[in-house]
Amino acid sequence: MTHWSDCQRKKGLSLSFVPTMGFLHQGHLSLIKEGLGHADKLVVSIFVNPTQFGPGEDFDTYPRDLERDFNLLRTIGVDAVFTPDQSDFYPQGFDTFINQEKLPQHLCGMSRTGHFKGMMTIVAKLFNVVNPDVAVFGEKDFQQLAIIRRMVKDLNFNIRIIGHPIVREADGLAMSSRNSRLTPDQRKTALCLISALEKAQNSLQNKEYRAAVLIREAEAFICSHPDTGIDYIKICDPDTLNDMTEIDRPALMAMAVNFGAIRLIDNMLLNPNK
Ligand code: PAF
Numbered sequence: 556m557t558h559w560s561d562c563q564r565k566k567g568l569s570l571s572f573v574p575t576m577g578f579l580h581q582g583h584l585s586l587i588k589e590g591l592g593h594a595d596k597l598v599v600s601i602f603v604n605p606t607q608f609g610p611g612e613d614f615d616t617y618p619r620d621l622e623r624d625f626n627l628l629r630t631i632g633v634d635a636v637f638t639p640d641q642s643d644f645y646p647q648g649f650d651t652f653i654n655q656e657k658l659p660q661h662l663c664g665m666s667r668t669g670h671f672k673g674m675m676t677i678v679a680k681l682f683n684v685v686n687p688d689v690a691v692f693g694e695k696d697f698q699q700l701a702i703i704r705r706m707v708k709d710l711n712f713n714i715r716i717i718g719h720p721i722v723r724e725a726d727g728l729a730m731s732s733r734n735s736r737l738t739p740d741q742r743k744t745a746l747c748l749i750s751a752l753e754k755a756q757n758s759l760q761n762k763e764y765r766a767a768v769l770i771r772e773a774e775a776f777i778c779s780h781p782d783t784g785i786d787y788i789k790i791c792d793p794d795t796l797n798d799m800t801e802i803d804r805p806a807l808m809a810m811a812v813n814f815g816a817i818r819l820i821d822n823m824l825l826n827p828n829k
Contacts, residue, residue, distance in 0.1 A: 556637045560598070560686045568595035572687035572714075574678060577601040578618040579627050582722040582730035586691045587631060589719045593689040599628060600637040600681055606645070606652070606673030613816070618735050637685060644680060652676045653710075655702055661796035662698045662809050663820065666786050674699060675706050682712055690714050695721045695729050697809060697822045698796060721822075723749070729821045740782075741814040747780045748812060751788075752823040755808050759825050764802045766790035769825075777812055786811035786818065793824065802827050 563570055571594035573586045583599075590597050601624055608614035621638065628636055652672050658664075659671035682690070692700045700718050707716055722730045727749035728742070737745060751773040758769055773788050790799050793807040802825055809822040 556598075556635070556639075556684050557686065559635055560684075563596050564686075569689070570594050570685070570687040571597045572600070572681070572685050572690040573597070574600045574602075574681050574690065574692075576603045576617065576732065577624050578620060578732035578735065579624045580730045580732060580734075582693060582695070584627070584631060585722050586693055586719050587628075587633060589717060590689065590691045591632060593691075593715075593717060594687075596634040597632070598635045598637055598685050598687065599633050600639070600685065602637075602639050602644070602677070602681075604673060604677040605641060606676060607670050608673070609667055609669055612667070613733075613818075616736070618732050637681075639684075644677070653679050653706065655705060655709075658698065658702045658705060658796055661791065662787060662789055663811060664698070666811075671699070671702055675702060678703055679706065679710070679712075682714060687714055689717060691717045691719055693721065694718050695731070695820065695822070697793075697807060701794075701796065727753075729819070731819060733817050733819060736817050737814060741817065744780045744782060745812075745814050745819055747777050747783065748810060748819060748821040751776050751810065752808055752821060755790075756823065756825055756829070759802060759827055760829060764827060766799050766802055766806070769802075769808070773808075773810070777810075782815055784813035786813060790825065 571590035573590050575583050603617050605614055653675040654672055664671055704716050707714055728745055755769045755773055770788050777783050777785055788810040790806050790808050791797055792799055799806050806825045807822055808825050811820045
C-alpha cells in the first residue's frame, strides 16, 4: 500500500482516503464520491478493526462481504482498495495505542470504554500506511469525526479531514452497515431515532430551549416503541461535547439506542435560530 502511495506521489498526484469497515452502503459511496472531488486518486480501506470493539460487542457478527464490496467499488472509480490482514496490523507483541483525554469521555465513550482508543490507533496506523492528503469521515459518527480532527491537529498529521453529512434512507433512517442486521419489525421501529430528533427540533422552534425537557421528550418517545433500550440521549456543545442545559446556540443532539442486540446511533444539529 505504502509503495503504491509513494508511486502516486512521485508522479505528483494527490491522494484521498476513505477508511471503512466494509459491508458498504450508499453512505460509504457518498463519502467516496466526496473524496474523489478532493484529490487525483482515491484509496478505500476495508478492515473490521478488533481493537475498537469491547468484550461482548458485535465484532464477530459485524457484517462482512468483501466480494460484494469489491463489486460495488469497481462501479465508482476507486483507484485502490486496501484490505490489511489482522495479523499484519496487530502482530504478536503489538502494544502501542493512541489515547485522547476529553472528547472520548462523552457520548459513545461512556458505555464503549476503549472504543475510541482502538479507533484512533487504527486510523493513525492507516494514515501512516496510506499517507493521504485528504481523508473523509461521515458525520453520523460525529464524535469519531471530532476525535479524529483533534488527533490530526495534536499529532501533526499533514492530512485535511473532511466531514460528510449523514446519508439517510428515503424514510429517514441513517445508513449504517448494522441496519442489515435489523429484523423487519426492528427496521420500522428504528425510525423512532429520526422522529425523536425531528420532534426535538420542532419543540425548539416552539421556543422550548431547555435541553432536559427535549431529552425527556425524546426518551419517552423512544421508550414507547417495543424492543428499544436507550444507551444515551444527549444535547451537547458540538465542539467540546460537554452537556448543554440551555439551547442558546447550535447544539448537537446525539443518541445511541439498542434495537434488540443492534446498537444504532444518530444525531442532528439543533439550531435555535432556524
Ligand atoms: O467509522 C468506521 O467505519 C471506523 O470506525 C473506521 C474509521 C474505519 C476505523 O476503523
